[in-house]
Amino acid sequence: MEWAMSLLLNHPEALKMVHDEIETHVGHQRLVIDSDLPQLRYLNNVIRETLRLLPPGPLLVPRESTMDCSAGGFHVPRGAMLMVNAYKMHRDPALWTDPAEFKPERFESGEGEGYEYVPFGVGRRRCPGEAMAMKAVGLVLASLVQCFEWKRLGEEEVDLSEGEGLSMPKAIPLEVLCKPRQAMMDILPLL
Ligand code: HEM
Numbered sequence: 001m002e003w004a005m006s007l008l009l010n011h012p013e014a015l016k017m018v019h020d021e022i023e024t025h026v027g028h029q030r031l032v033i034d035s036d037l038p039q040l041r042y043l044n045n046v047i048r049e050t051l052r053l054l055p056p057g058p059l060l061v062p063r064e065s066t067m068d069c070s071a072g073g074f075h076v077p078r079g080a081m082l083m084v085n086a087y088k089m090h091r092d093p094a095l096w097t098d099p100a101e102f103k104p105e106r107f108e109s110g111e112g113e114g115y116e117y118v119p120f121g122v123g124r125r126r127c128p129g130e131a132m133a134m135k136a137v138g139l140v141l142a143s144l145v146q147c148f149e150w151k152r153l154g155e156e157e158v159d160l161s162e163g164e165g166l167s168m169p170k171a172i173p174l175e176v177l178c179k180p181r182q183a184m185m186d187i188l189p190l191l
Contacts, residue, residue: 002174004050004141006158007102009150009176014104018043022146028183031191032142034135040142045104047137051119052112053102056167058087060121086118087168147188148178 008015025039026032063082091099095116120127152158153175161171180188
């Protein structure tokens with residue numbers, strides 16, 4: 001959530017597109033609800049792009065090989081610990097166009113439909129919470145954008161340095177200015 005908001009603040013045109021999409025499909029007479037989410041495609045792409053650039057599980061979960069085998073030309077002995085570097089895969093220039101760029105629309109042109117995109121892992125041990133996570137993040141982010149105007153503290157871009165830790169924390173916590181949107185003033189007091 002924090003990364004998605006940081007990226008949107010550094011890309012005001014994308015933030016505006018998220019808001020325009022909510023205006024088109026939801027309007028401002030009611031709050032966004034979870035059944036709106038399938039129509040909010042750009043918002044969904046923003047979340048997917050955030051998970052590509054900054055996957056909360058950058059090395060997924062370690063695996064142990066149950067037998068001697070070979071993978072990608074490497075011999076893997078039985079009992080070896082294997083880590084999947086999702087962070088690196090998500091930024092591999094052989095797999096993505098402009099991999100360092102924040103481009104939510106890349107998912108409209110078929111990028112990220114294979115094993116190059118694994119923020120939730122793959123296979124039998126894939127994250128069972130994916131659908132719930134996408135809904136929860138989608139709903140909260142959509143509500144924040146629908147109800148409030150968001151601005152950076154100044155002209156300077158939000159610092160996107162990654163902190164230390166296994167779950168991709170932000171080095172500097174996000175600080176931001178926000179104010180209720182005029183169009184939502186009738187709805188907000190009802191909350
Ligand atoms: C943005 C949010 C989330 C991300 C990025 C995420 C990512 C992941 C990843 C990368 C794995 C390891 C997959 C693998 O080993 O290949 C995993 C496993 C798991 N996740 Fe999530 N997760 C998220 C949210 C959730 C939520 C909301 C729940 C529960 C409600 C959940 C429950 C689990 C469980 C139980 C496993 C272990 C599955 C197993 O080993 O069989 N996750 N998740």
